[in-house]
Amino acid sequence: MKGWRWLALPFAVLLAVTGWPIGRGIWLSLHSAPLTNPDGRTFVGADNYTDVLTNRGWWLAVATTLVIVLVVVVLQLLIGLVFAVALRRLTLLWPLTRIIVLIPFALLAVVSAVVWRDAVTTGFAADWFRLDDVGPFGQLVGVTVGELWRGTGITALVLLAGLLRVPSSLMAAAIADGATAWQRSRRVVLPAMGPAIAVAATYRGLDTFRILEGPLLVDQPGAAIRTAPLLVWDTTFSSLELGLGAAMSMVLLVIALLMAAIMVPLFRVRRVV
Amino acid sequence: MTSIEVRNLTTSGTGDRPLLDDINLTVPSGETLALTGPSGAGKSLLLKTLIGLEEQTSGDILIDDVVVNTADPRRRDLAMVFQDYALHPHLDVFDNLAFAATLRRGYNRGELSERIHEVAELLALGELLDLKPVELDDAQRQRVALGRSLVRDARAYLLDAPFSQQSERVRTQVRSVTSQWQQENQRTSIFTTNDVAEALSTADRVAVMHQGFIHQVGTPRDLYERPADMFVAGYLGSPPMNLVPAFPMGRQLVMPLATMLLDDHLLERIGDRGVVVAGIRPEHCYDATGQGGQAVTDRVEFTTRIDDVEWRGSSQFAYLGYDIAPEVEELLNEVEDLLEFDLFQSFLVAELAAESSLRPGMSIRVVIPRQRVHVFDPETGENLTLAR
Amino acid sequence: MTPSVRSRLWASGFAFVLGFAVANYGIIRVPRPDLWIWVGLAVVLMATSAAGVLFADTPRPLSIWSIIGIELFAVFTLVPLLWTFTVATAPDGTTPRSVWPQGVSWDAFDGALHSQILQDAAVTSIVVAGIATAVAMPLAIAAAYAFVRRPMRGRRVAYGLVVASLLLPVLALAGPITDQVIAADRFGTRMSLVPPALLITLPLAIWLCVTVFRDVPWSLRDAVRADGATWLQAFIRFGLPNIAPGVALATVLVFVAGCNDFVLGAALSANDESRPLPATLMLATGQLETSSSAVAAAGLLWLAPVVLLLLVFPRRITQLLGRSYR
The missing domain is CATH 1.20.1270 (Substrate Binding Domain Of Dnak; Chain:A; Domain 2)
Incomplete structure (x- = not known):
């Protein structure tokens, strides 16, 4: 129990900076609260939640977000795995490559969203693939590809670390046992890098889930397809309906929690402390 | 010139059994004590508690008759070799050897360097002084760890499995260098080892430890010839002592292969026990036709079939199988479970002279000097042969 | 093969x-x-x-x-x-x-370097992330030490909470935080950004420090103490070479992550004075005709120190980020 002496202060601060806003969010979500007028608050009970949960637009946005998450994570894992396998063999240019892998991730998400939007509207992608006027949906796809591009390098890096954890003696033993390449990758490599894949999937998934910059950038008034974080932002900071926004936020938190609750046991994410 | 004493040292763990169980030890000045026992016995924990890295739940540690329970490692001033070597990865071998010595004021640079070279030479590290630990193999790393403590001038030395990684040939050399150095400098030391032969041959006294408990402390000869209990008897020796169930019947003790006449002393000690355990060392079994066998006068003898033979050059092992009743076997299994150690076999090992040609299936007549047979209580493990 | x-x-x-x-x-x-x-x-x-x-x-x-x-x-x-x-x-x-x-x-780069708004924004970002990092790191070091070296009941749950707050959609807290800051009458000040920034820096700092600490050869510390090192000697001769580089790097990464946060900065910025760089760039996209060029230029300039960092510590960074999944 001695450890708690060390943990007490960090945890007090952590709970203060996360728990307090969450608590205030729950409290706000039970009120009708315009952001501009703090005095005009009235208690409305669960009305905000009823509004959110019965709103077709909200559920459409949630579905859109989840589809984006699914597509981005699956593609990132696949591309990242291919790159990781390829980069493992790299010896000569490795120091340089190590830097290149991380640069997209270090680029501000706003910047990546801007250049990718430009790429599909007026830039190279439009030029190469003869896209004219991709519309709001096309722009959303564009910024999503940007997000995909931004996160692939770091995914590859995590997967590469997992790949390097496969002991070479284990591979040698498998070859000596007469395992085919397919059997080796399925029964030796995959289990050994399981934790890496699990963590990459979970972290990238929840990271993509909360992304706001791209959708916010390409959002147009009256757009049909919007993402859930965008709706939260819009309700809170454009419509200034704090109570409704807080209710959406709480639902968003619950969805994120559900995602984690599904992914962690599914991938058996184990992080031995 | 330092003595170490431990009184009623206990460390409770998370489970039922304490990690260290009421340990009492005295290591007089200048003596070398070997702590031996199966892995998980608590040997490393005992050393770490002695040096002050772990805290005991109760009991006292005395260095030079001064209680040091609350003193930090620096004030205890002991040197320790760690099982995992604990070498600084960013320092080369020379700096690793110098490390501990430079932590205290008033060392002389020239003298230190001279001493490091001397120790490095003794431990065959002379060529390696400029290398980093990653470039060494395990045996070399271990010698650096050992050297590091020898370079330092501490009150006493605690060595946790200091020779375990050395190859058979080098080990003798390293061992003798270490013990010679200790004798010359009159240093007290405690070392742990899994290797029974090493404990018996290197130390002035040996402590046999198992399950956090010290079963017996004594000179190697004492331990070997007069084991206090069944665990010590079964643990020391290679191959270990044969432990067979035996049944007292009147003045006779009936063992699976042979029957022995009990003297008054043993008869009294056994009392009304229905079953005991008899212990016979393999090297005390003689071929009745051979020279050693004929010389035995007060003897237990039996004829049986050889199941298997292992010829070893200097001697040979004959395996003589026997059967035990299921209920007795159950009792023996219970004892083993309690001790978490394999003591009993369903065969007797006899270490015989190498010249006679033995084959499996042959019949053999074995004699055992009666005084060499130990009798143990199966439940407490107490050696009944010893005078109380 | x-x-x-x-x-x-x-x-x-x-x-x-x-x-x-x-x-x-x-x-x-x-x-x-x-x-x-x-x-x-x-x-x-x-x-x-x-x-x-x-x-x-x-x-x-x-x-x-x-x-x-x-x-x-x-x-x-x-x-x-x-x-x-x-x-x-x-x-x-x-x-x-x-x-x-x-x-x-190179006009856009020139413009970005000489733009008063962007300079203010960069200063805001650096000051806010700097303070948030400075507060988070000591706490994170203590927490990571507890996680790695002090076994205790409930540490799995505690660690789960850290990971949860690391992955939490910060956006969901932006509204309540803004409301709180307005209620406290601090809206539009730089310092009001600091406590929310801890939301980003603290969990990440703990997470990275745990990774750093797990790779520290702790048995060496026992050995150094057994050798009779004083507290100061143990710090200088064990702590500095074995722990400090990893912690320093974690600090820099936490700082970069703090600088790059968009959501909280955008939510809490009332004026140019208190608006961090990412939010400023986002705002700029809606204002100027040639904005893309300016945003990209500013983004690349902002990237330069990070690339420099990658050039200096390439191996350590990839190890820290790659291994952190364990």
Whole structure:
């Protein structure tokens, strides 16, 4: 129990900076609260939640977000795995490559969203693939590809670390046992890098889930397809309906929690402390 | 010139059994004590508690008759070799050897360097002084760890499995260098080892430890010839002592292969026990036709079939199988479970002279000097042969 | 391990088909100057294919599949970066259409460096992230020490909470935080950004420090203490060489992450004075006609210190980020 002496202060601060806003969010979500007028608050009970949960637009946005998450994570894992396998063999240019892998991730998400939007509207992608006027949906796809591009390098890096954890003696033993390449990758490599894949999937998934910059950038008034974080932002900071926004936020938190609750046991994410 | 004493040292763990169980030890000045026992016995924990890295739940540690329970490692001033070597990865071998010595004021640079070279030479590290630990193999790393403590001038030395990684040939050399150095400098030391032969041959006294408990402390000869209990008897020796169930019947003790006449002393000690355990060392079994066998006068003898033979050059092992009743076997299994150690076999090992040609299936007549047979209580493990 | 002849020939065939397709598409549909990028990629792929056939039966440990993968990786990563550069250097009034820059003008970089708004924003970002990092690191070090070295009941749950707050959609807390800051009458000040920034820095700091601490050879500390080191000696001779570099790097990464946060900064910024850089850039996209160029330029300038960092500590950074999953 001695450890708690060390943990007490960090945890007090952590709970203060996360728990307090969450608590205030729950409290706000039970009120009708315009952001501009703090005095005009009235208690409305669960009305905000009823509004959110019965709103077709909200559920459409949630579905859109989840589809984006699914597509981005699956593609990132696949591309990242291919790159990781390829980069493992790299010896000569490795120091340089190590830097290149991380640069997209270090680029501000706003910047990546801007250049990718430009790429599909007026830039190279439009030029190469003869896209004219991709519309709001096309722009959303564009910024999503940007997000995909931004996160692939770091995914590859995590997967590469997992790949390097496969002991070479284990591979040698498998070859000596007469395992085919397919059997080796399925029964030796995959289990050994399981934790890496699990963590990459979970972290990238929840990271993509909360992304706001791209959708916010390409959002147009009256757009049909919007993402859930965008709706939260819009309700809170454009419509200034704090109570409704807080209710959406709480639902968003619950969805994120559900995602984690599904992914962690599914991938058996184990992080031995 | 330092003595170490431990009184009623206990460390409770998370489970039922304490990690260290009421340990009492005295290591007089200048003596070398070997702590031996199966892995998980608590040997490393005992050393770490002695040096002050772990805290005991109760009991006292005395260095030079001064209680040091609350003193930090620096004030205890002991040197320790760690099982995992604990070498600084960013320092080369020379700096690793110098490390501990430079932590205290008033060392002389020239003298230190001279001493490091001397120790490095003794431990065959002379060529390696400029290398980093990653470039060494395990045996070399271990010698650096050992050297590091020898370079330092501490009150006493605690060595946790200091020779375990050395190859058979080098080990003798390293061992003798270490013990010679200790004798010359009159240093007290405690070392742990899994290797029974090493404990018996290197130390002035040996402590046999198992399950956090010290079963017996004594000179190697004492331990070997007069084991206090069944665990010590079964643990020391290679191959270990044969432990067979035996049944007292009147003045006779009936063992699976042979029957022995009990003297008054043993008869009294056994009392009304229905079953005991008899212990016979393999090297005390003689071929009745051979020279050693004929010389035995007060003897237990039996004829049986050889199941298997292992010829070893200097001697040979004959395996003589026997059967035990299921209920007795159950009792023996219970004892083993309690001790978490394999003591009993369903065969007797006899270490015989190498010249006679033995084959499996042959019949053999074995004699055992009666005084060499130990009798143990199966439940407490107490050696009944010893005078109380 | 040498790949088999069959695997190399398959790889060669794949590279050839891919190169052929790239060449055809490029020649037929892609206008100059990007045509040359396509053709160049096609040539490289075909050369790989040829090399694969030539080396198919040699014992060299050369994997053609890996080479193809590395080539595709280079294209995938570098083309968008080049595009960012092209956007940033597009001359005033032009809209770049090709990845290859057709006219290079440094006006946007010049503008970004001399823009008062961007300078203020950068200062805000650095000050806020700096303070938040400075507060988070000591706490994180204590927490990581407890997690790694002090076994205790409930530490799995505690660690789960850290990971949960690391992955939490910060956006969901932006509204309540803004409301709180307004209620406390601190809206629009730089310092009001600091406590919310802890939401980003603290969990990340704990997470990275736990990774750093887990790789520390702790038995060495026992050994140093057994050798009789004083507290100060143990710190200088064990702590500095074994712990400090990792912690320093974690600090820098936490700082960078704090600087790059968009959501909280955007939610809490009432005026140019208190608006961090990412939020400022987002705002700029809605204002100017040539904004993309300015945003890309500012983004690349902002990237420069990070790249410098990657150049200085490449190995440590990849290890820290790659291993942190354990």
